[in-house]
Amino acid sequence: MSSEMREQATRDVLPVLPGRAHDLARLHRLVSRGEPVVTVIGKYNHGKSSLLNELIGHDAFSVSDKRETIVLADRLHAGVRWLDAPGLDADVGAEDDRHALQAAWLKSDIRLFVHAAKEGELDAKELALLHELREDGARTARQTLFVLSQVDQLADETEREKIEKAVSAQAHGFALNAVSSVRHRKGREGGKTLMLEKSGFPALNAALRAALARIPQARAQETALLFGEMNGELLALRAAQTLTLEQLRLTRQQQAHEFERGLRAVIDKVSGEIEPVLNAFGEDRALVPDHAKDHYGITAGKRERAHIQIAYSRACIAIDSFLAGHGVVALPAAQHTAAHSLNTVMIAVMGVSVKFRKDLRRMFGEAAGRERLHRDFTHYFELSDDRRALAQRIAQIEAALGAAEKASAALRTLQMQERRE
Ligand SMILES: Nc1nc2c(ncn2[C@@H]2O[C@H](COP(=O)(O)OP(=O)(O)OP(=O)(O)O)[C@@H](O)[C@H]2O)c(=O)[nH]1
Ligand SMILES: [Mg+2]
CATH class of the missing domain: 3.40.50.300 (P-loop containing nucleotide triphosphate hydrolases)
Known part of the structure; x- marks a missing residue:
């Protein structure tokens, strides 16, 4: 058996089973006979x-x-x-x-x-x-x-x-x-x-x-023992990793599902509440300019804008509290702006202010607008700290499982080669 093959096996197995350094070195000697x-x-x-x-x-x-x-x-x-x-x-x-x-x-x-x-x-x-x-x-x-x-x-x-x-x-x-x-x-x-x-x-x-x-017999026994123990340890490790991975993937899926369902419900609810506001006033007067004489009086434009603002604020509060409940609060660091108060997911998705009926209608009244809100909030949900940490944990275990599978394969190759010789 080539020494490269043995060294490769050590390289693949040792990082996965660091406690087996001595056993691997011993196995190395045993298979080199x-x-x-x-x-x-x-x-x-x-x-x-x-x-x-x-x-x-x-x-x-x-x-x-x-x-x-x-x-x-x-x-x-x-x-x-x-x-x-x-x-x-x-x-x-x-x-x-x-x-x-x-x-x-x-x-x-x-x-x-x-x-x-x-x-x-x-x-x-x-x-x-x-x-x-x-x-x-x-x-x-x-x-x-x-x-x-x-x-x-x-x-x-x-x-x-x-x-x-x-x-x-x-x-x-x-x-x-x-x-x-x-x-x-x-x-x-x-x-x-x-x-x-x-x-x-x-x-x-x-x-x-x-x-x-008695050495040949003792060596055969020790070789089988070391292969057996390490194979067993890798098998147990892989089983545990596979189980953890399945659970984490399920959690990730359930969380996403729950978030999306909840988000859709909130958007539908606030859209339903905004709808009467959009239809209550007939002609849109928000664009009717105020004159100097209107400074202290209530005009149709002012009333319209006040209603829009209240409806919009309510929608924002409902969505925001839903997002906060799912850990979607701040923008990811890469997206931060110099103005600290603007670094929220709400502002990134909803904009800084909504003044006009047509804006509200575009956002909540039309299916495409609601879809966009849904898509954008879901995007930020995936970028939230908890979701990213979960994704990272899954990636880590996937990598560890990959390494353990590689180690198993290396040990198998070594064992097959050893038996052939
Ligand atoms: N009388 C007697 N002296 C012995 C015997 N075997 C070794 N010695 C003496 O004991 C001393 C130590 O012997 P070594 O063989 O060097 O001992 P060691 O265990 O190898 O010692 P280290 O290498 O220092 O660990 C030497 O002076 C030897 O001559 C023995 O069977 N009888
Ligand atoms: Mg000596």
């Missing part, structure tokens, strides 16, 4: 590097009685990749350390948990790590072997029995592999069979061989 990887894990100076050197049969990793291994070291031997990891210690846990440990955790098929016998019982940190390894093993089928190291440093058999018993109780679920790297080296270099036997390495090697033989 590299050689088996064995790593050591444990506190510093517990003999991890020495152990690996004896397992490999030569000094591939550096050993010292101070804190020695600080970056991940890596050797290929007998078809197996051996990883030497830094020791775990809170006081010296630098950033590099953490990266190295994460990498070891990510890459390994088999973990050798190393604890030096002379230290006695496991401390809290080791217990926590062992617990994590146990949980991970139950979930992913990755294996951990417990190695009780440096047993030659114990005074006698009695002490050894005592410590083995105490540690076994703490490390329940793990078989103890008691070893001495020093004895193994001596036996190996001096050709001493008894020393080799006493080093515990033959038994550890047998346990390791059995674990290595």
Whole structure:
């Protein structure tokens, strides 16, 4: 499988399932099917590097009685990749350390948990790590072997029995592999069979061989698990998004429907109220100019204009209160004018003032006028804050759903490719 394909899958899935970064990286390794990887894990100076050197049969990793291994070291031997990891210690846990440990955790098929016998019982940190390894093993089928190291440093058999018993109780679920790297080296270099036997390495090697033989099966199980979990998570996510989307779309539709119905009713109602005003006075006198002498008197023109104004104001109040009830109040920011008081939807649609009967008739008396009012108010309804926020929310979920579908497809392609190989 091409690494581009794997990287594409990571690019598509990771943004949708950010909590799966580690699982994706692990899946990446599983589908690339590299050689088996064995790593050591444990506190510093517990003999991890020495152990690996004896397992490999030569000094591939550096050993010292101070804190020695600080970056991940890596050797290929007998078809197996051996990883030497830094020791775990809170006081010296630098950033590099953490990266190295994460990498070891990510890459390994088999973990050798190393604890030096002379230290006695496991401390809290080791217990926590062992617990994590146990949980991970139950979930992913990755294996951990417990190695009780440096047993030659114990005074006698009695002490050894005592410590083995105490540690076994703490490390329940793990078989103890008691070893001495020093004895193994001596036996190996001096050709001493008894020393080799006493080093515990033959038994550890047998346990390791059995674990290595189980790797293909463990990897298949872990691969299926990771695909299964991520597919399931994406499926659940998509179902939730689809449901939310349906609900929001329905809300949007119902709101629009309700608004349009209500608006039509208001326009019809005010039109009905204006109609008698338009017909009450016969000839339109609004255009009859007033003369200087009419300044204090009531003229036909003045009366006409007053009636028009009252009828118009009533219509405006009725429509305005309906609009306010639906959040249609101010013009969208892009349409604002310098005069603050003009930035209302009412003025944008109705105009600044209506003085004449013919204006009222055009607006409310004729079907085309009522249609225009309906259209324009509906336009501003869609531009209102609430409606825009709703539309935006729908667009966001549509985008998220699109991304989740893409992630599902990428994972499917990866899985199909993996099965074919
Ligand atoms: N007596 C005895 N000493 C050992 C044994 N294994 C390792 N040592 C010594 O213990 C010290 C630490 O060994 P390392 O293998 O470097 O330990 P490590 O766990 O890799 O240490 P860091 O890399 O610092 O985390 C060295 O001085 C080794 O010689 C053993 O089986 N018996
Ligand atoms: Mg080391």
